[in-house]
Amino acid sequence: MALLAVEHLRVTYGAVEAVRDVSFELERGEILGIVGESGSGKSTLGYAIAKLLRPPGQIAAGRVWFDGVDLVPLRERDLKAIRWRELAVVMQSGMNALNPVTPIRRQFEDAILTHRPMGAQAMRERVREMLALVNIEERYADHYPHELSGGMKQRVAIALALVLDPKLIIFDEPTTALDVVVQRYIVQNLKALRARYHFAALFISHDLGTVLEIADRVAVMYGGRLVEIQDARALLKRPRHPYTQALLRCFPDPRDERIEVVGIPGTPPDLADLRPGCAFAPRCSRAQDRCWQETPAYRAEADGSGVACHAVQDEEAVHVGH
Template identity: 40%
Template structure:
């Protein structure tokens, strides 16, 4: 049996603003085993990044606040630790590749200084040793050593993203959270970064949470998948469960939006409508305004998150047997 490294239970994060309360994350539960990769998939605004920031202890307060739940790293609840204790873990035990490399780097320090800072803080190395290791990290992400003393503005967007990845990997964290790590990269570099992450997973037994819109990336890296919508996880299971037997109408809609080279269709079948405003979430099932199977019950009652088969959970009345619809088929 693999040991559970991260166990998040009923995580709830809200932002209190002048315009009202934003319910960004609503009772999210997930777990990651040692050496395992979990993919979190969903549209923009689903709460994926906010969940990651909550795990990292980086939710801006105010206006944000973690209203409830627990985040266990091994057997330690991170929500009960002080800021200084969390800071010692952040970057060493648990690290994050941020989505926007343009705002993640300090423009007044060279890239080697920014990587070395993490190493000095967590590995107690001297400045020269830390600098040498920082250069090695740059080379690991395919940036030549001779560019180590340049500033962020001298790098392209894709190279900045690779610098951010080097910072996150500098201290060999046990858990790596990657928020859209390949968004700014061209196809060739994206493949190299994915290979690097696969090597980390297999050789270093690094656990990962991969946040992405790209189901292709998920299929390359992840062991488990959680589908997120309107601040909730609506389906979770193994990679095979989600790809071979998707249950939730939203999950089926995501797959229906992907071109399939084996099928000749004139148009794709995207999910109609938009992700709801988290400050004004619909009643009942949060997906019901966009679901073609929705009935009255879906509008007034929120379905529970239930196990459909071993390890495969979903949140839909169809699979509770409460609706007349026999089966949720893929969008066609």
């Protein structure tokens, strides 16, 4: 059984449908990158899965199976037990969960005492160990967050997410506000931490280069929909969706530099527009009549990849002789 199975998820902010019929699975220990232009619904998807949407944001349809339990109907009281202990969230640096008026050690201790109590000596050791993991000296445990740099604060936030050994961590643009050196450090460190703790992660970013570097598989979002999922290496070599192809064409060697997902002519779709058709059609060189009328369904394959594109699906159907 997959650790996470999202089924036909829809999220609305009033008349705006920000997440549209999204389905995917995440295996235990897997890192799935979620990439897309600003406004494509990435954060909304992440927050909906963690049940952290704020009004007017709400789940309009779908299921979020986490370790066999559908989180969608759960009330806050039941979610509290799951959140943090089993499922942690790391937000964009500067917006993270650190309380500015509480020393760092106390924040770790509060989390431990609330969710997985232990003795004072064990707790002290655990805090030291967690900070060491993100390369922060123990003396900083007795500082306030505001006394640390942005990069250090973000590393503390990651350590705090890890302290209860969750099965899933949702990272929303965790390195976006940080300089490139700190970004690289965090990305590399995260892979080492995953190897040691075996957590699964959703790594949300508009920076395709970072996502390709850290993720096992990559999900591409456009206009609130998933348009493609592929193994990261396969996606780089053989992107299937015209949007993914356009993203990669903008940058000849994506591992060389940071890739801002902005380099495509035309404008992103208006999420208040609920007409059928493919949202990418106005910017797509392969758009046919049908693309303006019929929304292409995301078709998942057994290997965990999938694509939502009439042109690609037709072409590949011909190749396999249907």
